[in-house]
Amino acid sequence: MDPIINLILFVCLGIASIVLSVLAVSAKRLMRAATYLLLVLICTAGFYLFLNYHFLAAVQVSVYAGGVVILFLFAIFLTSNENDVLRRHQAGRYLWGALAALGGIAVTTFALVKHQFIYGDNQSMVGDQEIDMKVIGEALMGTEKYQYLLPFEVLSILLLAAIIGGILIARKR
Amino acid sequence: MEYSLFIVVIPFLLFLFLGLLGTKLKSIVAGIIGTIGMGICAVLAYTVAYQYFFGIGKTNGEWVKQIPLNFEWLRFTENLHIDLGVLLDPISVMMLVVITTVSLMVHIYSLGYMKGETGFQRYYAFLSLFSFSMLGLVVATNIFQMYIFWELVGVSSYSLIGFYYTKPSAVAASKKAFIVTRFADLGFLIGILILSFYTKTFDFGLLTADHASLVTTSFAGGTFMGLSIATWALALIFMGGAGKSAMFPLHIWLPDAMEGPTPVSALIHAATMVVAGVYLVARLFPVYIFAAPDVLEMIAFVGAFTALFAAVIAITQTDIKRVLAFSTISQIAYMMVALGVSGYGDHEGLGYMASMFHLFTHAFFKALLFLGAGSVIHAVHSNEMSAMGGLHKYMKITSITFFIACLAIAGIPPFSGFFSKDEILAAAFHHQPVIFWTLWVVAGLTAFYMFRLYFSIFWNTPKSPKGDLVHSASLQGVGGEHHKPHESPAPMTIPLIILAVFSIFTGLIPFADFISSDNIPFHTHIDWTVAIMSIAVAVIGITIAFMLYFKDSKQPARIAQAMGGFYQAALHKFYMDEIWMWVTQTVIFRYICEPIKWFDRHIIDGSMNGLAWITQKSSAGIKGLQSGKVQFYAWVFIFGSIVIAALVLFL
Amino acid sequence: MIRMEYYLIISTLMFFIGIYGFISRKNMIAILISLELVLNAVEINFAVFNRYLFPGQLEGMFFTLFGIAITAAETAVALAIIINAYRAIGNIDIKNLSKMKE
Numbered sequence: 032m033d034p035i036i037n038l039i040l041f042v043c044l045g046i047a048s049i050v051l052s053v054l055a056v057s058a059k060r061l062m063r064a065a066t067y068l069l070l071v072l073i074c075t076a077g078f079y080l081f082l083n084y085h086f087l088a089a090v091q092v093s094v095y096a097g098g099v100v101i102l103f104l105f106a107i108f109l110t111s112n113e114n115d116v117l118r119r120h121q122a123g124r125y126l127w128g129a130l131a132a133l134g135g136i137a138v139t140t141f142a143l144v145k146h147q148f149i150y151g152d153n154q155s156m157v158g159d160q161e162i163d164m165k166v167i168g169e170a171l172m173g174t175e176k177y178q179y180l181l182p183f184e185v186l187s188i189l190l191l192a193a194i195i196g197g198i199l200i201a202r203k204r
Numbered sequence: 205m206e207y208s209l210f211i212v213v214i215p216f217l218l219f220l221f222l223g224l225l226g227t228k229l230k231s232i233v234a235g236i237i238g239t240i241g242m243g244i245c246a247v248l249a250y251t252v253a254y255q256y257f258f259g260i261g262k263t264n265g266e267w268v269k270q271i272p273l274n275f276e277w278l279r280f281t282e283n284l285h286i287d288l289g290v291l292l293d294p295i296s297v298m299m300l301v302v303i304t305t306v307s308l309m310v311h312i313y314s315l316g317y318m319k320g321e322t323g324f325q326r327y328y329a330f331l332s333l334f335s336f337s338m339l340g341l342v343v344a345t346n347i348f349q350m351y352i353f354w355e356l357v358g359v360s361s362y363s364l365i366g367f368y369y370t371k372p373s374a375v376a377a378s379k380k381a382f383i384v385t386r387f388a389d390l391g392f393l394i395g396i397l398i399l400s401f402y403t404k405t406f407d408f409g410l411l412t413a414d415h416a417s418l419v420t421t422s423f424a425g426g427t428f429m430g431l432s433i434a435t436w437a438l439a440l441i442f443m444g445g446a447g448k449s450a451m452f453p454l455h456i457w458l459p460d461a462m463e464g465p466t467p468v469s470a471l472i473h474a475a476t477m478v479v480a481g482v483y484l485v486a487r488l489f490p491v492y493i494f495a496a497p498d499v500l501e502m503i504a505f506v507g508a509f510t511a512l513f514a515a516v517i518a519i520t521q522t523d524i525k526r527v528l529a530f531s532t533i534s535q536i537a538y539m540m541v542a543l544g545v546s547g548y549g550d551h552e553g554l555g556y557m558a559s560m561f562h563l564f565t566h567a568f569f570k571a572l573l574f575l576g577a578g579s580v581i582h583a584v585h586s587n588e589m590s591a592m593g594g595l596h597k598y599m600k601i602t603s604i605t606f607f608i609a610c611l612a613i614a615g616i617p618p619f620s621g622f623f624s625k626d627e628i629l630a631a632a633f634h635h636q637p638v639i640f641w642t643l644w645v646v647a648g649l650t651a652f653y654m655f656r657l658y659f660s661i662f663w664n665t666p667k668s669p670k671g672d673l674v675h676s677a678s679l680q681g682v683g684g685e686h687h688k689p690h691e692s693p694a695p696m697t698i699p700l701i702i703l704a705v706f707s708i709f710t711g712l713i714p715f716a717d718f719i720s721s722d723n724i725p726f727h728t729h730i731d732w733t734v735a736i737m738s739i740a741v742a743v744i745g746i747t748i749a750f751m752l753y754f755k756d757s758k759q760p761a762r763i764a765q766a767m768g769g770f771y772q773a774a775l776h777k778f779y780m781d782e783i784w785m786w787v788t789q790t791v792i793f794r795y796i797c798e799p800i801k802w803f804d805r806h807i808i809d810g811s812m813n814g815l816a817w818i819t820q821k822s823s824a825g826i827k828g829l830q831s832g833k834v835q836f837y838a839w840v841f842i843f844g845s846i847v848i849a850a851l852v853l854f855l
Numbered sequence: 856m857i858r859m860e861y862y863l864i865i866s867t868l869m870f871f872i873g874i875y876g877f878i879s880r881k882n883m884i885a886i887l888i889s890l891e892l893v894l895n896a897v898e899i900n901f902a903v904f905n906r907y908l909f910p911g912q913l914e915g916m917f918f919t920l921f922g923i924a925i926t927a928a929e930t931a932v933a934l935a936i937i938i939n940a941y942r943a944i945g946n947i948d949i950k951n952l953s954k955m956k957e
Contacts (some may be wrong), residue, residue: 056876087864193928
């Protein structure tokens, strides 16, 4: 792809994700907020595609957008009526939140700009290809260095625990 | 001799037993247990006395101190440690005998006197506590142990005076006794502290050893307000003794203490506790005479004044127990005078011996007087002299024993009081004529008021309860006319008889062989000049009393009229209570307590309240942080991270 | 050419927008949505650092992968709790949840 078009696309995606994020935290209705979140997550999947992490993008869409957001939607359905509008906090809260957020942005951006990153040998990512699924699969299933069987299994147990916990907590008594 | 410890311990165990379990027992059982325990103590005390005086006590013709037991109780520093132990020397052994005897008599007597009273077990528990404290006091090996027991004695006295705690006057009297003696004890404590600060010891043995050289050297001539510090310390210690022994002007509590049950008055306020002051001075006598003779001089004058003062008041009182109370004050003052006029060693120390002798004899005949008075009160249900009269034909035993006691206190030979009083007068005669003549007058007054009492109770005919000068202090009305008085039951009369025997014969003991100022026996002989003078004045006193009070007559009232203001003043105890009231209310409360109160309320409390206020406010502020609000926590966390990150970045 | 800083700026903004939402929202599900934003921003960072700074290695990617899974688990449990709270007190405003303290 042409680098310029690439850049334009990236900028569009970036702006979209920021705007959607803002909308997600400020929407009046919960359902809309969840939808905006879904869009943000899809934008993120787009970033992963830009980074040539195709597998990651697929996971992002399927788990996040497909699983988590659906959970959100169910929870919203279960806990609110159709015309519910989110109640607002007192005004000071927004001020303090904004203060923290802006302060954080300022400090982080300053650090970002000031810091000189030590890049690897392929700074421009030209010719950087997506990672083979076979490599990923072997890395997940191996026990060597840079292979992740143990975290994978631990995670599976965590998910099991989350399933059981979720059922236990949410079931009617 | 280790078993002498049991004399002290048994009453304490009795106190615990009766105090904790007494209510579970039938009252008479509790009384009998207490009496038996006291009886064992008495037997032990007599055994100790026998062993000491006829066995191990004397070495090379000198009575030596025996310390069968002594253990270190609290050690604070090298020099400052408090020991507890048992010290046996002539005076402590003598006191053991006196206390256990009188206490046993009172225990037996109370079986009859207190019969049917509520709190009978409590009464016996406190009697045991008192016996324990008093015995612990006399066997103290060091001045601090003495102080501890001294205060215990005060406490048990307080509880016994306030035995009828539902009666406001008894409560007031117990408070008064406690506060006045406590006030005096403050002086005692300060005196102890000064003394031990310089001498680095509490121990009686070290303090008095070798002509009290430790005290005379260690103070090294320090002076304070023109008097040596040793003088101050000893004067303050005497203040404690004066409080307990009711010396002027700290005597005011003793007459009021008569609100307690009569046997208690006999035990505590006549025979034992009130002589604790005398005992204290006697215990420290070498210190007084070598380190502070001025204080001894002062003691003599205070004692002489108190003796006269109390005797004059005693003449006018109508409540028989109060007469006896003032008589007690007067007699204790006698002992104090004897100590005050005494020298050291051999015949010079006659006063010391006489004082202890009088203490010994006085304990018996005064206990007898009180118990006799209790017997009379038991019969007529009144304390007022005017409600009595002509009781001789109803109460022969009480009457006769009372008569013996009166003769003893008046100093008629061969009764015990004569010998001891004669020694005191002789000691005073050789020392200081003013004091001698004062005491001589007091002896006459004593004879007069005692026989006034005796004749009014047992011979005169009863006056009307509303007779002139009667302040109806009787509690249960006047029962004299309503039912015939009768002799008290055997538990009450037996102690009277025993004590009467003691009152007759104890005077014949050659006391100087046992007790002397330097612990070396010497021989006394009756100084007939003095003896005849004292007998003469006693006889005069008795005769006047006989003429005025043997038969009902208008004479006493007429004399009282003639005396006018003086009589009124004496009747009101020379307004000492009012003076003290004025001193405390007006002077101390207004000019000392009020500012202190203000300081306490505003500065002390203020600072404390301020602290509390600050704490409260800051906690209210901090409390907001612990709100449990997740978002607030998150905000604080984020903001903190930002600040730290910024600090790391920019600094 | 897309520089790494571009990604980082986007993720920073997303992160702090999430923070803002976390602090200022009242509804618990809305708070959870903000939290998702925060986590998402972090995961972007992992992937970006891996790709630009350590090409040829896979740690960042796997971290992202695991992160997504953990997020899913966390969300599931959190939503279960929220539903339970809704049953207990009738709404899901965070303020009312302080009742659980008592």
